[in-house]
Amino acid sequence: MRSLVTLPVALPLLAAALSMVLHRRPQAQRALSVSVLVACLALTVAVLVQVNDQGPVAIQVGAWPAPIGISLVADMFAALMLVVSALVVLAVLVYSIGSPRTADDRLFFHPVYLILAAGVSASFLAGDLFNLFVAFEVMLSASYVLITLGGGRDQVRTGMTYVVISLVASTFFVTAVGLIYAATGTVNMADLAGRIGELPQPVRHGLGLLLLVVFGVKAAIFPLFFWLPDSYPTAPTPVTAIFAGLLTKVGVYAIIRTQTLMFPTDGGPSTVLLVLAGLTMVVGVLGAIAQNDIKRLLSFHIVSQIGYMIMGVGLFSVAGLAGSILFMVHQIIVKTTMFLVGGLIENATGTGALSRLGGLLHRTPLLAVLFMVPALSLAGVPPSSGFVGKLALVNAGVEIERYGIVAVSLAVSLLTLFSMTKIWAAAFWGQPGEGGPGAGGPGAAGTGTVLGSGAGGTATVAAAGRISLPPMMTVPTVVLIVASLAVAVAGAPLYDMAVDAATVLADPAPYIEAVLGR
Amino acid sequence: MIVVLALVVGTLYAVGTYLLLQRNLTQIVIGLAMMGHGANLVLLMAGGRAGRAPISGGETAGFADPLPQALALTAIVIAFGVSAFLLTLAYRSWLLRHDDEVEDDLEDRRIARSRPDPEDVR
Numbered sequence: 287m288r289s290l291v292t293l294p295v296a297l298p299l300l301a302a303a304l305s306m307v308l309h310r311r312p313q314a315q316r317a318l319s320v321s322v323l324v325a326c327l328a329l330t331v332a333v334l335v336q337v338n339d340q341g342p343v344a345i346q347v348g349a350w351p352a353p354i355g356i357s358l359v360a361d362m363f364a365a366l367m368l369v370v371s372a373l374v375v376l377a378v379l380v381y382s383i384g385s386p387r388t389a390d391d392r393l394f395f396h397p398v399y400l401i402l403a404a405g406v407s408a409s410f411l412a413g414d415l416f417n418l419f420v421a422f423e424v425m426l427s428a429s430y431v432l433i434t435l436g437g438g439r440d441q442v443r444t445g446m447t448y449v450v451i452s453l454v455a456s457t458f459f460v461t462a463v464g465l466i467y468a469a470t471g472t473v474n475m476a477d478l479a480g481r482i483g484e485l486p487q488p489v490r491h492g493l494g495l496l497l498l499v500v501f502g503v504k505a506a507i508f509p510l511f512f513w514l515p516d517s518y519p520t521a522p523t524p525v526t527a528i529f530a531g532l533l534t535k536v537g538v539y540a541i542i543r544t545q546t547l548m549f550p551t552d553g554g555p556s557t558v559l560l561v562l563a564g565l566t567m568v569v570g571v572l573g574a575i576a577q578n579d580i581k582r583l584l585s586f587h588i589v590s591q592i593g594y595m596i597m598g599v600g601l602f603s604v605a606g607l608a609g610s611i612l613f614m615v616h617q618i619i620v621k622t623t624m625f626l627v628g629g630l631i632e633n634a635t636g637t638g639a640l641s642r643l644g645g646l647l648h649r650t651p652l653l654a655v656l657f658m659v660p661a662l663s664l665a666g667v668p669p670s671s672g673f674v675g676k677l678a679l680v681n682a683g684v685e686i687e688r689y690g691i692v693a694v695s696l697a698v699s700l701l702t703l704f705s706m707t708k709i710w711a712a713a714f715w716g717q718p719g720e721g722g723p724g725a726g727g728p729g730a731a732g733t734g735t736v737l738g739s740g741a742g743g744t745a746t747v748a749a750a751g752r753i754s755l756p757p758m759m760t761v762p763t764v765v766l767i768v769a770s771l772a773v774a775v776a777g778a779p780l781y782d783m784a785v786d787a788a789t790v791l792a793d794p795a796p797y798i799e800a801v802l803g804r
Numbered sequence: 805m806i807v808v809l810a811l812v813v814g815t816l817y818a819v820g821t822y823l824l825l826q827r828n829l830t831q832i833v834i835g836l837a838m839m840g841h842g843a844n845l846v847l848l849m850a851g852g853r854a855g856r857a858p859i860s861g862g863e864t865a866g867f868a869d870p871l872p873q874a875l876a877l878t879a880i881v882i883a884f885g886v887s888a889f890l891l892t893l894a895y896r897s898w899l900l901r902h903d904d905e906v907e908d909d910l911e912d913r914r915i916a917r918s919r920p921d922p923e924d925v926r
Contacts, residue, residue: 416875434893437896439900439901442893442896442897445893446829449886449889449893450824450890453890454824457839458843460840460843460844460847461846463847464847464848464850465846467850467872471869473875
């Protein structure tokens with residue numbers, strides 16, 4: 287049953303084509319997308335079980351032998367990411383269908399969304415650098431369409447930044463692939479793992495750095511993050527949520543995959559990566575504290591949290607990598623949840639600007655709970671899933687005596703908590719802001735960043751009125767929160783799986799054997 | 805031949821980078837296209853010496869490596885599609901604003917301008 291591995295890529299692509307045909311029948315499109323993504327979730331779980339039993343699974347597409355043909359490889363790391371991404375993609379789709387007057391109504395939202403899902407799966411499974419590039423492009427092309435959906439003035443302005451930055455990174459990626467092929471004669475990552483060691487040290491460092499820049503742009507690490515907080519917040523909430531949850535993590539995935547497989551340090555931690563990780567954390571969280579809009583604040587937090595994942599890679603030990611993987615699993619779920627809750631707040635009040643919000647606690651206690659759980663998790667307060675991830679990372683850091691980065695990560699956790707209390711205090715406590723957001727009609731959710739948007743004309747409804755949440759939006763949010771709690775509860779077994787994954791990353795012999803068959 | 809190609813690649817990257825740094829969407833799009841061409845040439849050069857037939861049937865001596873050509877073809881197709889999208893976006897931007905200059909981010913400018921306001925500290 288090795289061909290199971292191809293299905294998370296093939297199925298959404300086929301469904302996307304079918305969905306394109308059905309573009310005049312939105313109900314059929316919705317049913318198709320939901321059922322396909324449910325199938326994908328089941329499939330990825332099956333892949334995870336298979337990998338857990340047998341070790342890394344590889345399939346050669348078109349039956350060309352390994353270094354020439356296209357390999358799709360699922361090891362423990364890829365399988366874990368596949369399951370989590372399938373869960374998040376499905377939850378956000380249901381949320382999108384449930385939210386009034388947003389992305390889902392647009393023509394071709396469903397096909398593009400399915401292509402995005404296929405691209406993400408393909409990125410996790412790609413066994414060679416060039417197909418990693420192709421998978422990235424499939425994913426990014428879909429994301430370009432999603433981020434400019436509607437074609438309003440703001441979307442075009444920010445979409446342009448996003449597209450241009452991504453294209454520059456892609457061009458560098460092609461260059462890197464060309465240079466690596468010229469130097470080694472292969473693009474297959476398992477094959478490269480052996481051959482790249484034969485290159486002179488400076489060439490290896492150059493290639494490693496080039497790939498780090500390429501994936502660093504996608505992952506939004508310091509100093510390559512500046513495009514992210516500008517482009518994400520203007521997109522519709524479900525789109526921002528899926529981008530925040532998944533796209534940057536695919537970049538992190540690629541960093542971990544290439545750095546461990548192709549450019550392993552000689553046992554010790556990588557100081558460059560650790561410094562980058564620390565700066566990413568600090569700059570991201572300080573940026574977040576300065577923001578006034580919920581989506582922008584959360585966007586800066588994406589940057590900050592990426593630092594933790596890079597920290598685990600920088601430590602370069604099995605414990606550090608396992609910490610990174612666990613943190614990624616937690617972060618994909620929690621980050622998406624935060625944006626979904628941010629969307630619920632915007633939907634209920636018509637604005638995402640903190641200065642205009644207030645008093646939500648009395649009007650909708652459920653929303654307060656929905657916000658609080660992932661917020662505490664993001665800050666890493668025990669016993670949340672964030673605590674489990676950070677504990678693993680801090681342990682790994684202490685183990686190899688890198689106290690500097692450990693101290694930075696703990697301080698950034700406190701600042702994260704502070705910025706969460708900023709949202710909490712502004713949105714949930716006190717009286718509604720002087721703008722009088724009122725219970726603005728559902729769907730009034732604007733970007734909230736431009737003065738006067740959203741709040742205008744809706745202030746007539748009594749500010750003290752209760753807000754009811756749309757069930758189709760609330761249920762997926764609750765499901766993701768439950769999933770994040772499950773990560774915390776199942777912390778130990780999940781950590782064991784992460785250690786399994788990290789062991790293969792640290793010593794890729796089983797991975798190479800699965801791909802090359804020797 | 806390879807030196808000439810290397811020079812061409814360098815020039816394409818240099819010109820592309822210069823155009824990319826302009827505040828004009830048209831120039832940015834052209835700059836990106838140039839860098840894309842440069843990258844494709846790098847892929848092509850990775851295949852070995854110029855002027856050889858890209859066919860390999862067991863006997864590899866005297867033939868160019870076909871794999872980079874396949875890669876370059878794929879990269880060209882992708883670059884083509886994305887460029888088309890970028891041009892559409894630039895056209896849309898022109899329709900909306902009758903101007904193709906790249907704008908600053910509004911929220912960034914607002915935060916840069918704002919001073920600590922006692923109202924905000926609560």
